[in-house]
Amino acid sequence: MIVRNSGRLIARATSPRNREARRLIIQAIEAALTSVDPIRVMKNRVGLKGNVLCVEGFRLDLRRFRRVIVIGAGKATAGMASGLEEVMGRKITIGLVNTPRGAQVKSKTKKIVFHEAGHPLPDYNGVQGTREMLRLIANVDENDLVICLFSGGGSAMMPLPADGISLADERKVTAALLKAGASISEINAVRKHISRCKGGRLAELLYPAQVLTLVFSDVVDDRLDVIASGPTVPDISTFHDSIDVLKKYGIWPDVPQTVRSVLLDGANGKRRETPKPGDRVFHRVHNFILCNNRAACNAAVEQFRKSGLNSLLLTAYLEGEAREAGRFLSSMIKEVEFFGGLLSKPAAIVLGGETTVRVSGVGRGGPNQELALCACMTIQELDGVAVGSVGTDGIDGPTDAAGALVDGATVSRARRFGLDPSHYLRKNDSYSFFSRLGDLVFTGSTGTNVNDLSFAVVL
Amino acid sequence: MIVRNSGRLIARATSPRNREARRLIIQAIEAALTSVDPIRVMKNRVGLKGNVLCVEGFRLDLRRFRRVIVIGAGKATAGMASGLEEVMGRKITIGLVNTPRGAQVKSKTKKIVFHEAGHPLPDYNGVQGTREMLRLIANVDENDLVICLFSGGGSAMMPLPADGISLADERKVTAALLKAGASISEINAVRKHISRCKGGRLAELLYPAQVLTLVFSDVVDDRLDVIASGPTVPDISTFHDSIDVLKKYGIWPDVPQTVRSVLLDGANGKRRETPKPGDRVFHRVHNFILCNNRAACNAAVEQFRKSGLNSLLLTAYLEGEAREAGRFLSSMIKEVEFFGGLLSKPAAIVLGGETTVRVSGVGRGGPNQELALCACMTIQELDGVAVGSVGTDGIDGPTDAAGALVDGATVSRARRFGLDPSHYLRKNDSYSFFSRLGDLVFTGSTGTNVNDLSFAVVL
Numbered sequence: 001m002i003v004r005n006s007g008r009l010i011a012r013a014t015s016p017r018n019r020e021a022r023r024l025i026i027q028a029i030e031a032a033l034t035s036v037d038p039i040r041v042m043k044n045r046v047g048l049k050g051n052v053l054c055v056e057g058f059r060l061d062l063r064r065f066r067r068v069i070v071i072g073a074g075k076a077t078a079g080m081a082s083g084l085e086e087v088m089g090r091k092i093t094i095g096l097v098n099t100p101r102g103a104q105v106k107s108k109t110k111k112i113v114f115h116e117a118g119h120p121l122p123d124y125n126g127v128q129g130t131r132e133m134l135r136l137i138a139n140v141d142e143n144d145l146v147i148c149l150f151s152g153g154g155s156a157m158m159p160l161p162a163d164g165i166s167l168a169d170e171r172k173v174t175a176a177l178l179k180a181g182a183s184i185s186e187i188n189a190v191r192k193h194i195s196r197c198k199g200g201r202l203a204e205l206l207y208p209a210q211v212l213t214l215v216f217s218d219v220v221d222d223r224l225d226v227i228a229s230g231p232t233v234p235d236i237s238t239f240h241d242s243i244d245v246l247k248k249y250g251i252w253p254d255v256p257q258t259v260r261s262v263l264l265d266g267a268n269g270k271r272r273e274t275p276k277p278g279d280r281v282f283h284r285v286h287n288f289i290l291c292n293n294r295a296a297c298n299a300a301v302e303q304f305r306k307s308g309l310n311s312l313l314l315t316a317y318l319e320g321e322a323r324e325a326g327r328f329l330s331s332m333i334k335e336v337e338f339f340g341g342l343l344s345k346p347a348a349i350v351l352g353g354e355t356t357v358r359v360s361g362v363g364r365g366g367p368n369q370e371l372a373l374c375a376c377m378t379i380q381e382l383d384g385v386a387v388g389s390v391g392t393d394g395i396d397g398p399t400d401a402a403g404a405l406v407d408g409a410t411v412s413r414a415r416r417f418g419l420d421p422s423h424y425l426r427k428n429d430s431y432s433f434f435s436r437l438g439d440l441v442f443t444g445s446t447g448t449n450v451n452d453l454s455f456a457v458v459l
Numbered sequence: 460m461i462v463r464n465s466g467r468l469i470a471r472a473t474s475p476r477n478r479e480a481r482r483l484i485i486q487a488i489e490a491a492l493t494s495v496d497p498i499r500v501m502k503n504r505v506g507l508k509g510n511v512l513c514v515e516g517f518r519l520d521l522r523r524f525r526r527v528i529v530i531g532a533g534k535a536t537a538g539m540a541s542g543l544e545e546v547m548g549r550k551i552t553i554g555l556v557n558t559p560r561g562a563q564v565k566s567k568t569k570k571i572v573f574h575e576a577g578h579p580l581p582d583y584n585g586v587q588g589t590r591e592m593l594r595l596i597a598n599v600d601e602n603d604l605v606i607c608l609f610s611g612g613g614s615a616m617m618p619l620p621a622d623g624i625s626l627a628d629e630r631k632v633t634a635a636l637l638k639a640g641a642s643i644s645e646i647n648a649v650r651k652h653i654s655r656c657k658g659g660r661l662a663e664l665l666y667p668a669q670v671l672t673l674v675f676s677d678v679v680d681d682r683l684d685v686i687a688s689g690p691t692v693p694d695i696s697t698f699h700d701s702i703d704v705l706k707k708y709g710i711w712p713d714v715p716q717t718v719r720s721v722l723l724d725g726a727n728g729k730r731r732e733t734p735k736p737g738d739r740v741f742h743r744v745h746n747f748i749l750c751n752n753r754a755a756c757n758a759a760v761e762q763f764r765k766s767g768l769n770s771l772l773l774t775a776y777l778e779g780e781a782r783e784a785g786r787f788l789s790s791m792i793k794e795v796e797f798f799g800g801l802l803s804k805p806a807a808i809v810l811g812g813e814t815t816v817r818v819s820g821v822g823r824g825g826p827n828q829e830l831a832l833c834a835c836m837t838i839q840e841l842d843g844v845a846v847g848s849v850g851t852d853g854i855d856g857p858t859d860a861a862g863a864l865v866d867g868a869t870v871s872r873a874r875r876f877g878l879d880p881s882h883y884l885r886k887n888d889s890y891s892f893f894s895r896l897g898d899l900v901f902t903g904s905t906g907t908n909v910n911d912l913s914f915a916v917v918l
Contacts, residue, residue, distance in 0.1 A: 221793070294798075312801065313800050314791060314794070316794065317789075317791075317794055318790050319837075321780065321783050324783035324784070324787070327779040328779060328783070328784065331777050331778060332776075334776040339753075339775075341772050342771065342772070342773060378778075
C-alpha cells in the first residue's frame with residue numbers, strides 16, 4: 001500500500017460512483033509510483049550478463065576496468081544506488097552518493113556509502129559529500145568505470161562552488177535569481193559557471209575514465225543539461241551569458257565580489273569555459289535517462305485500461321499555474337462527461353509535468369493540492385467524477401502530503417463543513433482545506449522524483 | 460475571404476512548413492466563422508414548408524396565428540433577423556430587434572426594424588428599443604406567435620430597469636459587482652431581479668402568446684438562463700439570493716436606494732418573484748439553441764480533416780486565464796510533436812470557450828492575443844507548428860483585431876525586431892507585440908458571437 005490513507009480517502013465519497021472514481025484514481029497513483037520506484041527501475045533497466053553491463057543496448061565488458069566507482073546525488077539516489085548494488089553486487093569497487101536526509105531503502109548497500117545532503121538549499125553537508133566523491137575519483141584513468149547516479153534535486157545536493165567562492169555566496173546568487181523570476185535555464189547558466197561539478201565540469205574531472213551516467217528525470221522535457229545541472233553533459237551557456245543574466249535582472253551590482261570576479265575572469269579568458277558539445281572530455285561519457293514522468297504516466301494509463309477505462313495520456317509536458325491547470329483539466333472532464341468526442345465514458349485522463357503556484361496568500365499548500373482545489377470547484381455536482389494530483393516524491397510543496405483527491409461532491413461536502421473553497425484558494429491554503437475534509441493523499445517520502453501527476457476519472 | 464489579411468499572415472512565415480501550418484489555421488478560422496454566420500445558420504436550422512415552421516423537429520402551423528412578431532437583442536441579432544426574414548418573408552407581421560451599432564447585413568430586412576443599442580454598457584438607446592418591443596407585444600394573446608432572437612450581449616442590449624430604478628442605478632450595481640469579482644451567475648441573480656425583461660420576465664409579458672426563442676450561445680456551457688439573462692427561461696435565483704450576493708461582496712450599503720427598496724420589497728413579498736421552473740408562463744415557450752461555440756469547433760475540426768490532418772476537439776468548455784491556456788495548449792503540442800500518443804502528425808487541436816485576462820499591465824490586448832503570445836513563447840523553434848486564436852465576433856478585448864497567429868519561429872523573428880515577448884506579456888501588451896510583427900488576425904466585426912476559438916497545427 002503506497003497511499004497510506006487509501007481506505008479513508010475512498011470512504012469520504014458520498015455516492016457509489018464517486019467511491020469507484022476515487023478508488024480508480026488511488027489505484028492509478030499506486031501503479032504510477034510503483035513503476036518509478038528506483039530499486040525496481042534499476043533492476044529492470046540495468047542488466048548484468050556475466051561480466052557485461054547492459055543499459056538500453058549499450059554494453060560494457062566490466063573486465064576491461066580496474067575499478068567501478070559509483071557517485072551521485074539527488075532525491076532518488078538512495079534507491080538508485082541500492083538497486084544498482086542489487087544488480088552489480090561486488091562488481092562495484094567503491095561508491096558514495098549524496099542522499100536526502102532520512103532516506104531509507106529496503107536493502108542496505110555494502111559498497112556505496114550514503115551521505116546526507118541538504119535540499120532544496122545546498123548545505124555544508126552536501127559540500128562535504130561532494131568533496132568525498134572527488135576524492136574517490138581523484139586518480140581515475142581510462143581503466144576506471146565511473147557510474148554517476150543523478151536525479152531531481154541533484155543540483156542542490158551536489159554543491160561545490162568554484163575556487164574562491166563560498167557556499168553562502170553561491171546561495172545568495174541563486175536566491176537573488178529565483179526572487180527576480182529568472183528562468184531555470186538562466187539560473188543554470190549562472191550556477192554552472194560558479195560551480196566545480198555542474199555544466200559538464202564533472203566530466204572534465206572524470207576524463208579519461210569511462211563514464212556511465214544514469215538519470216531519473218524531474219524535468220519536463222528531460223533535458224540532460226538541466227537535470228542536476230548536467231554534471232556530465234556539454235554546456236551551451238557561457239561566462240558572458242551568465243553575466244548577461246545577472247545584468248538583465250538588475251542584480252549584478254548586488255552579486256558578491258567573489259562571484260563577480262570569477263565570472264569576469266571567465267569572460268576575459270582567464271578561466272576555462274565549461275566544456276562544450278564535441279569536447280573530448282565527453283568522448284567516453286554516456287548519459288541515459290532511466291526513468292521519467294512519462295514512465296509514471298504510462299503506468300497510470302495502463303492501470304486505467306486494465307480497469308476497463310478509455311484512457312488518454314494528454315501530455316507529459318504540463319507546465320504553468322497549478323490552479324489554471326485544474327480548470328483546464330475540468331474543461332476536458334466536461335467535454336468527456338457531456339459529449340465524449342475526446343474520449344468515451346468510462347474514461348480516464350492522465351497529465352504529467354510540473355505546475356507552479358504564484359503565492360499571493362499566506363496559507364499552506366502545494367501545486368498538486370491547489371490544482372485539485374480548483375478542479376473540485378469546476379466539477380461541482382458531476383457524479384462519478386474524481387480528480388487526483390500528486391507529487392511523485394510524496395511531498396507537495398512545503399507540506400507532508402503528496403497531494404489531494406476530490407470528486408464532484410467535494411464542494412457540497414465542504415459547504416456542509418462550513419468551508420468556502422474560493423476563500424482557501426485565494427489564500428493559497430489548499431492544505432488546510434483538504435486537511436479539514438480528510439482529502440489529502442499521504443504516501444510519505446517515496447524516495448523517487450519524476451515530478452507531478454494528475455488524473456481525472458469520468459465514469 | 461473572412462480573414463482580411465490572410466495573404467500577409469501566411470507570408471510572415473519563415474519556413475515552408477510554418478507557412479503551411481499558418482495557411483491551415485487561417486482556413487480553419489474561415490471555416491469556423493462561416494459555419495456560425497447568422498444568416499446561414501438561420502437558413503439551415505429554421506425551415507418553412509408551406510405554412511409550417513420547423514425548428515429542430517418542432518413544428519408550428521403558422522395558420523394558427525393572427526400575427527408573427529419578432530423581437531430580440533444581441534451581437535448576432537441583425538444577421539439572425541435578416542436570415543429569419545429570408546426564410547419566413549411576409550409571414551412575419553412586424554418586428555424590432557436591438558442590434559449593435561453599425562451592424563451590417565447583406566440583405567435588408569423589410570419587416571424587422573433594426574434599433575441600435577449600446578454594448579457592453581447598456582444605454583438609453585437600448586432602453587428605447589426595448590420599450591418599442593414591449594409596445595409591439597403589448598396586446599399579444601394566444602393567437603400570436605412571438606419569435607425572440609437572442610445572442611451574446613443581449614443582456615446589455617435589452618435593458619429596461621424595474622419600475623422606480625433608473626438605468627444609471629442599474630449600471631452602478633452591475634459595475635460594482637463586476638469590480639468586486641462576482642461570478643456571472645451572481646451578477647445575473649441581481650440583474651434579473653431589478654429588470655423588467657430578464658430572468659423569465661419577458662415570458663410573463665408574452666403570456667399567453669406562443670413563444671419561440673432562438674438563441675446563439677456565447678456561454679461556455681450553453682445555459683439558457685444565462686445567455687442574454689434568459690428573458691424567456693425560468694429563473695432559479697430569488698430576491699433573497701440577490702440581496703445575499705450584494706452583502707457577500709460588501710456592496711449592499713453602496714447600492715442605490717431605489718435598487719435596495721425594490722429588492723427588499725421583493726424579499727418581503729411585496730413584489731412578484733421572477734417566474735420559476737414549472738410556472739405556467741412557460742407552457743407555450745420553446746427555447747432553442749441554434750448555434751454555439753461547439754458548432755464552430757466542429758466546423759474547424761472538419762476543415763482540418765479535409766486537409767488531411769488528424770484532428771481533435773479537445774474541449775468546448777475552455778475557461779481560465781488566457782496565457783495559461785496558451786501554455787497548456789503548448790504542452791499538448793509538444794506531446795504531439797515529440798510523442799504522438801495523443802494524436803499522430805500531421806495533427807490539429809481545436810479548443811473552444813472563453814478565456815479571460817487578469818490585467819496587471821497597462822498595455823493593449825485581448826485574451827486571444829495573450830493566449831497566442833504565451834503559446835509562441837513555449838513552442839519556440841518547433842518547425843511546422845502554428846497556433847491561432849480568435850474571438851468569433853472579430854473583436855478581441857478592446858482592440859480592432861480578432862486575435863493573433865503565431866508559429867515556432869515567431870519569437871526569433873520578434874527578437875530580430877528587438878522585441879522581447881516576455882516584456883509584452885508582463886505588460887498585457889499583446890496587441891503592440893503582434894502589431895509590430897504583423898501577426899494580428901483581422902476579420903472586422905463578424906456579426907456573430909459564439910465566444911473564442913483556439914487552434915494548433917503540428918505538421
